[in-house]
Amino acid sequence: MPQGDVPAHGTPVLDIRDLQVFFPTDDGLVRAVDGVTFTVSSSQTLALVGESGSGKSVTGMSIMRLVERAGARIAGGSMTLTLSDGRRTELAALREAEMAQIRGREVAMVFQDPMSSLNPVFPVGDQIGESLRIHRGMPRGAAREAAVGLLTQMGIADPTSRVDAFPHQLSGGMRQRVMLAIALACDPVLLIADEPTTALDVTVQAQIVQLLRSLQLARRMAMIFITHDLHLVGDIADRVAVMYASQVVEEGPVAEVLARPAHPYTRALMSCIPRRGEAGAPPPRMQPIPGSMPSAIDPPWGCRFHARCVYAQPRCAAAPIPLEAVSADRATRCIRWREIF
């Protein structure tokens, strides 16, 4: 298991407190992120897990300050990043020119679909070297050499010829390796990986997960791994933050949260994923969660999960529920956690 390989408490790299990101729409204000709090440290992977519409990807895009381009507003909260030189900066307060110095250098991001992130008309080597030329002022020849080195680190065979390949000449798994080479070129302190293996076949997914894990440990980098797949969380992450209806509802060490969830939603999510049966026996029936996720325009007052929760009581709907400490490094947004835990 990955836990245990690393110190439980590295140096905090990104500390997010009560982040709020709103999108104005014709139908009203979409509260896409509405109270997200977590910390991710060096050499540590935090999995941000949730269903579609939970706000996990918008959280990732907010850290990169890419949400404003999509019409959103960072309406509240803080995102404190510790840079590679040890200085701290408040990402939410940066001007675009300042953020451009951070993006790709201190914080990098990879996405689900490498084909739409890569430029089809340039060789991959140019695209890997680009950020080194921009951020480090590296001459073209040196950037190309660095690109070959990065491709080697990403486990690409024959890197000296692949550096001149165009994206369409590479397989899906190789394109994702190229995306990683681009993201890691400037040694970022934080990598945000948004469903990076979702479009890949399972055998290739396993390769990329193993690669991410080893790269992250070797570089002592912090990583936020955004995924809908709880199974994958146990394989890659040290900590997990579970998102529901734009909020973090539970956060803590992966092994502890998966073994003993402290929020009814985490518990419900785990019982609706298919599980292996006991040897020779059919697998247990999955338990779906009744109802659907509430609107992000007019979320329920009180606990946002209460309408679907088997433990709900009238008081759950009476007032917003704060994230409460369960132990030194675990928190849950449930007032009944002591009874169900």
Place this chain on the structure above:
Amino acid sequence: MSALARPSSSGESRLLVRAQGMRKHFHGQGQVVRAVEDVSFELGEGEVLGLVGESGSGKSTLGRLILRLIEATAGHVEIDGTDIMGLAPAQLRRFRRNMQMVFQDPYASLNPRMTIGHALAEALLLHGICARSEVRGRSAQLLAQVGLPAGFLDRYPKAFSGGQRQRVAIARALASKPRFIVADEPVSALDVSVQAEIVNLMKDLQRNLGLAMLFISHDLSVVEAVSDRVMVMYLGKTMEVAPTAALYDHPAHPYTAALIQAAPGNRHGQQKIILSGEIPSPAAPPSGCVFRTRCPFAVDACAQQVPALRPVAPGHYKACIRDDLEL
């Protein structure tokens, strides 16, 4: 020999579908893409055969060949004794009521300009299932069967969530009272909580109606939840077929073992077989065993000839020449 005969333990169910020597070659750009290469299987009444494989394995193409949604290059399909390949177009249209398909994307498989009631009525009238005067009542019954209220009949697909649309697509497939359903990645586009609902619904309907089903998915855990038997495909060929529990507990083919171990959350602390590389192009498949270029156990003999599907236990077959492996 019928290498894909069902295990004798399931012998009580009557044979419904027999596919033999299925082949599909696509021609283009001077290449021949061998999407499906000599695949056979049998399916009993009320039985679910799971079909797993990665992209490029040919699993979706095989599903379409069986229903003759695309024409096979070679092979025979018999459904309840009828030779599907021999049917004239008009006969095939009439026969289609017996065999239906559910697709991955309910957004694309429902006409956005047609109310749900209209879509169901079309299916009912096309197959002559009931008189026009009974259509409304029958449609409401179909919706009830998939857990939706009759009030949905007058609404358009855009009013529904992904899970509700997939329920409608299932209701439409059931309209003609089919006996055989091909479901191609029916829950892959859905969130896990919705996925669980749809998997449970399909399993219940399949049991209650005694449907035979070919359930195609890349997701091993979903396939395990619904299938009686599982067939594993790689690069157009069958690697292994077995009763579900046997396949997952005692995989006999290195590819099956690798797939099971590669699935997230399945490692139980043991060393994973992580396959190197990716699936080769079906336009240039390796000689001999098509999996040998990624197989950690490949020997010279694997390149020499195409391994036959051989029994390793009752109802359990593998296409691998090595019997000395501890998987």
